[in-house]
Amino acid sequence: MNQQTIFVINSGSSSLKYQLIEPVSGDVLAKGLAERIGTDRGEVTHIVHGEKHTDTLPLPTHKEALNHIIDLFKENGPDLDHVGLAGFGHRIVQGGWYFKGAAIVNDDVHAKITELCDLAPLHNPAHLIGIDTAMELWPDLPHIAVFDTAFFADLPEKTRTYALDKETAHKYRIRRYGAHGTSHEFVSGTVCDYLGKDTVRQITLHLGNGASACAELGRKAIDTSMGLTPLEGLVMGTRTGDIDPAVVFHLLRKGMNVEEIDTLFNKKSGMLGLCGDNDMRDVWQRRDDGDSDALLALQVYQNRLLKYIGAYTFELGGLDVLTFTAGIGENDARTRYRLCEKLEFIGVKIDKELNENRDPSKSVWRISTEDSKVLVLVVPTNEELAIARQAIRLI
Numbered sequence: 045m046n047q048q049t050i051f052v053i054n055s056g057s058s059s060l061k062y063q064l065i066e067p068v069s070g071d072v073l074a075k076g077l078a079e080r081i082g083t084d085r086g087e088v089t090h091i092v093h094g095e096k097h098t099d100t101l102p103l104p105t106h107k108e109a110l111n112h113i114i115d116l117f118k119e120n121g122p123d124l125d126h127v128g129l130a131g132f133g134h135r136i137v138q139g140g141w142y143f144k145g146a147a148i149v150n151d152d153v154h155a156k157i158t159e160l161c162d163l164a165p166l167h168n169p170a171h172l173i174g175i176d177t178a179m180e181l182w183p184d185l186p187h188i189a190v191f192d193t194a195f196f197a198d199l200p201e202k203t204r205t206y207a208l209d210k211e212t213a214h215k216y217r218i219r220r221y222g223a224h225g226t227s228h229e230f231v232s233g234t235v236c237d238y239l240g241k242d243t244v245r246q247i248t249l250h251l252g253n254g255a256s257a258c259a260e261l262g263r264k265a266i267d268t269s270m271g272l273t274p275l276e277g278l279v280m281g282t283r284t285g286d287i288d289p290a291v292v293f294h295l296l297r298k299g300m301n302v303e304e305i306d307t308l309f310n311k312k313s314g315m316l317g318l319c320g321d322n323d324m325r326d327v328w329q330r331r332d333d334g335d336s337d338a339l340l341a342l343q344v345y346q347n348r349l350l351k352y353i354g355a356y357t358f359e360l361g362g363l364d365v366l367t368f369t370a371g372i373g374e375n376d377a378r379t380r381y382r383l384c385e386k387l388e389f390i391g392v393k394i395d396k397e398l399n400e401n402r403d404p405s406k407s408v409w410r411i412s413t414e415d416s417k418v419l420v421l422v423v424p425t426n427e428e429l430a431i432a433r434q435a436i437r438l439i
C-alpha cells in the first residue's frame with residue numbers, strides 16, 4: 045500500500061476531535077468527535093463515507109473515548125491496519141517561545157508543552173492528555189505536535205512586544221504569541237500559491253467563534269490580533285477582544301475575583317455579551333427583526349474589524365489581497381459586504397453576485413470585481429489538513 049495517512053487529533057478538556065487524512069490529496073477517510081468526556085453520558089460520532097455512526101456511553105477519560113473510537117473504526121471502517129497510517133498530528137494551542145514549527149513528541153517536547161500550560165491553562169493540559177493517550181495506544185508510530193503559535197514565532201520584535209515594563213515582560217514571558225496560526229498560514233499560503241507569487245501584502249481574517257486578523261507579507265506573518273492569549277483583538281462570539289486593561293482593575297475593586305473576570309471576558313462577552321447570541325446567523329435574524337442590541341453588536345463587530353484592516357494596511361504599506369475564512373468569513377456574505385463597502389476608498393470593489401453565490405468546489409473564491417485594486421478572496425480554512433501536511437513533512 046502506497047497511500048500514507050495521518051490521524052489528526054484535537055483534544056480538548058471534555059472532547060476529542062479526529063480526522064484520518066490523506067495529506068497529499070487532502071481526502072478525509074474518516075472523521076469524528078467524542079464529547080462529554082469525563083461523564084457517564086459521553087457521545088462518540090464517527091463519520092465515514094458521509095454516514096454518521098453515533099454511540100452514547102460512559103466516557104470516564106480520554107482513554108475510553110479513544111478506545112471507543114478505535115472500536116468504531118473496526119465496526120464501520122476504514123481498517124486502521126490497512127490505511128498506511130504514518131503517524132499522528134496533535135493540535136497544540138500554545139508553543140510559546142520554544143516552537144517555531146512542528147515537533148516530534150519526545151520527552152523534551154513533552155516537558156516543554158507541559159511547561160507552557162501556564163500560558164494556555166484551558167488548552168495545553170487537554171492536548172497533553174490526548175497525546176499521552178494516543179502514545180499509549182500507538183507507541184510505535186510517530187506523534188507530531190503542531191502548534192497554533194508557530195506561525196508567529198518570528199513576528200518582528202516591534203509587533204510582538206507589549207509596551208510593558210521590560211523586566212516584568214521578560215520574567216513572565218509576556219509577549220504576543222498569537223493564535224489560529226495554522227489557519228492563517230494555510231490561508232495565506234493558499235493565496236500565494238493561487239497568485240503564483242510570494243510578494244503580496246495581505247490580510248487574512250479568520251472569523252469563526254474565535255476570530256483573529258493577521259497581516260502577512262507573502263507567507264510571513266508580520267502582525268496579528270491575538271496576543272499573549274486568544275483573548276486580544278477582534279470582537280468574537282463570546283470574547284471581548286481588545287478592552288482597556290483598567291476594566292480588570294475596576295472590576296477587581298468592585299469585588300469580582302480573577303476567575304469571574306476571566307469567565308466574563310472569555311465566555312460571557314463578545315457578541316453573546318452584547319446581544320445574547322453568539323451565532324452570527326441568529327444575530328442577523330434578530331437585527332432584521334428590529335432588535336437594537338443585535339444592531340449595536342454588529343456595528344461594534346464590524347468597526348473593530350475595520351480598525352484592524354486599517355492598521356494592517358498601513359503596517360504593510362498598502363494592501364494587495366484581503367481574504368476571509370472560517371465559519372463567518374466563509375458563509376456570511378453580509379458581513380463581508382458591509383466591510384468591503386467601507387473599504388471602497390482604498391480601492392476595494394466587491395462583486396455582489398460573486399459574494400453571494402459561492403462555488404463550494406473552489407478552494408479560492410474571488411469576490412472582488414476584475415478592476416478592484418485590492419483582490420478580495422474567500423479561502424476555506426482547513427486546519428486538520430494543514431496539521432496532517434506538517435506532520436507528514438516531519439515524518
Ligand code: ADP
Nearest residue numbers: 251252253254322323324325370371372375376
Ligand atoms: P469555531 O471553529 O471557532 O468554533 P467556526 O469557524 O466553525 O467556529 O465558525 C462558527 C461560526 O460561524 C458560528 O458561530 C456562526 O456564527 C458562523 N456561521 C456559520 N454559518 C454561517 C452563515 N451561513 N452565516 C453567518 N454566520 C455563519
